[in-house]
Amino acid sequence: MEESEIINGLTNAVVNGKKDQAVELANQALAAGIEPYMAVIEGLAKGMEIMGEKYEKKQAFMPHLLMASNAMYGGMDVLTPHMKTEGGSKRAVLVIGSAEGDVHDIGKNLVKTMMSAMGFEAIDLGKDVPIGKFTEAAIEHKADVISVSTLMTSTMDNMEKIVKSFTEKGIRDKVKIIVGGAPITPDYAAEIGADTSKPDAMEAAKWAKEIVKELPENRWN
Amino acid sequence: MVTYTPKERLARALTGKDVDRMPAVSFTQTATVEQMEACGASWPEANEDAQKMATLAEAGHKQVGFEAVRVPFDITAEAEFFGCQIKPGTKEQQPSVVGHVVKDMSDIEKLREYDLNQGRVSVVCDAIRILADKYGKELPIMGSMLGPFSLAQHMNGDDWFMAIMTDEAFGMALMDLTTEFNIAYAKKMAENGADTMVIIDPTASAQLIGDEFYEKFVVPAHKKIADAMRELGVTTVLHICGDTTSGLELMESSGVDAISVDQNVDVATAVGKVDKAVIVGNLDPVNVLWNKDPELVKAASQKVLDAGVGVLAPGCGIVSKTPTKNLQAMVEMAKSHKY
Incomplete structure (x- = not known):
């Protein structure tokens, strides 16, 4: 799978609240050598941001947000341990x-x-x-x-x-x-x-x- | 001119009939530390003991001047009844639900048989009996209970918000269980003398779960309760927290007599959105009733009255540290208002 496909897949998995999919794609991201931080921010987090915006526009509600959140954390649990701590900018x-x-x-x-x-x-x-x-x-x-x-x-x-x-x-x-x-x-x-x-x-x-x-x-x- | 007993006046006001003036009541919890100190019945004991509960409810009438008596003071007896773990309350704080008992269908099946003569729900019924014997001819006797959706959430935990999306059969089964319980419990309160039933369903908000889930899971449940109460001549008030403006039509479609809105709702807009339902509320219990003085309470009350509220009342549970004089200012404003 292309790098962009994996990243987009992570976003979609969060938007659709699919935890299994998020976990699977997170593992694929690692296997494909994608920078874990990028997979989190441009993939998973972007999906959560989309859901947050939908919530504000009343196109999504608590159940959808919780499903998305579950999926995001599912993916993050896979990716976070592989994030580099040294160098780069420290996270807030x-x-x-x-x-x-x-x-x-x-x-x-x-x-x-x-x-x-x-x-x-x-x-x-x-x-x-x-x-x-x-x-x-x-x-x-x-x-x-x-x-x-x-x-x-x-x-x-x-x-x-x-x-x-x-x-x-x-x-x-x-x-x-x-x-x-x-x-x-x-x-x-x-x-x-x-x-x-x-x-x-x-x-x-x-x-x-x-x-x-x-x-x-x-x-x- | 016709005058009514407070009991008749409230029943008429909540069903849209003419009255001589506005009733002065609170549809949400009434107890405060000042009242506890004046009447000698305090939390947490007054949550557990029927006589103390009745005494503290009575203080709302005697000390503050509410033209009704209302029990209980918290919304955890229902979850506790089904075995949820409770964090005990204090003199100033209500108990909270901290443990959950339903994970799947088999847990629901285990809870189908119950005895309403057990637990704190029975204490509440006893307190209603004491109050009805003493005041039942004159004052409205208000019972309140946690509504079926929020009870389901207490029983299932926060997973409940996802369960209604991912497992409809389970969601419906749990709603059936809680709704049947609510009906049986409300009937028992009515048998003991309650004439007004406040359904408090804080998390059953269309704002939180969206219209689609609200219509599917919440409306039918509230309708069953409202129908059962109407048969017994008991008026129903539905309280849901938050900005419920966009959900008011759906709330009304359950057939409740009145809808209690909190301070996030614009009363004039709310009144314009409903057909028959009476809008009650919505003084801010924190930033007005607790933290301001009687003059500011009166000014805030006047705004709510001018907006066309059906009955002026706190927008949510009264904070335990609220000064009596602030509540009295609200009571005075309601009493002096003619429709």
Whole structure:
């Protein structure tokens, strides 16, 4: 198979939510000597981006997005271990999780998926994450973007505490913080000292991709 | 001029009949920490004990001035009933569903036999009985339950959103199970004295799953519940979170009497989109009722009233830390509104 056929195939596998196909083509990409990073970004991630756009236009919905996401991760699991770590530009790092007390993670997972599709390396802390874990992970992984979600009004206070913990550790200016979830508005985000809140995962990922350019490169050294 | 009891007034307002003024109620959860401290019944105990549940529900009427009593305060009793693991709540926070019990068809088969006299669903029915004995002639007795689509999601986990796409037979079978349960549970609440049934189905949103899946999986289920309630003379209110504007016609096609919309919906647009259904809502529970003062609550209420809302109410569950005086401001605005 031609290189372009494999890359397009990866995109289509994601768009159609075919995990088996994505895995198979990812293996073919490796066998054909295609740069794994390119297979991810131009193949899998492009498919996810297409689905994100369809979601915004209401041509695709949660079931389609989840199927696409599954397929993307299926392919990424094959390709990522083969990605070169040395040299080249370092991928931007996302630290993501649901606020302590909140056990919901479907929205968080979609944000992670869309940001992964935009090229972020995602450190997923999961759901119901203790407040201190966010700064800990940010320091360890030299994070660029922190994303915190909650669906529950009762855990919004914890979101505020998470943002504050970055100030207390003196690393607030080293990261960009996005907060989200049903009860969260941009006004609330501003009030608690986060950088933004966006209405959906696609918007969040687009914002993150742009905003990391504002961060000075050697700030973690 | 004709005056009505709060019970008659709400039933008439929800079915589009003339009334003397707007009823002052909340279709979503009513309990707050202030009320708990005033009445001596608090979460999490009030979620487990019928007398405490009734006492805390009553506080909504006595402390705040809601012209109804409503139970329960959370939406996890249904999933818990089927064996889903629950993360317990606190005084300020409702319990959450963290474990799932249905992976495939055989799991559904195992859950077909159940006894509604077990578990917290039975506690809710007992609380309704206590409230109906005390207030049933005067006040609306509101029961609420998690709707069938969201219950299915609790039982199956997030895979549910893919299952409806990849395995229709399984999706339909689980919806049958949850819908039959919802009907039986709602009937039992009605037998115990509930006259208004709020179906809370947060994830059954056309915005999330699209019209096609909503029409196939959700509408028939809600219709069965609405039909069963109509036979018993119980009015139905359907609450779905998020911007449901584009899905309102489909929501109404299930035959529910009223549709509760949250703060993401423009009320005037919503009212224009439905035929008979009464639109209720949609004060922002966080950015208005919880975090503002009574004057701003009144201003926000006036906007919703001017937009033509059928019944002014919170757009989603009241936040437990909401000040009573803010809720009272909303109650006052509703009471002084004539149609």
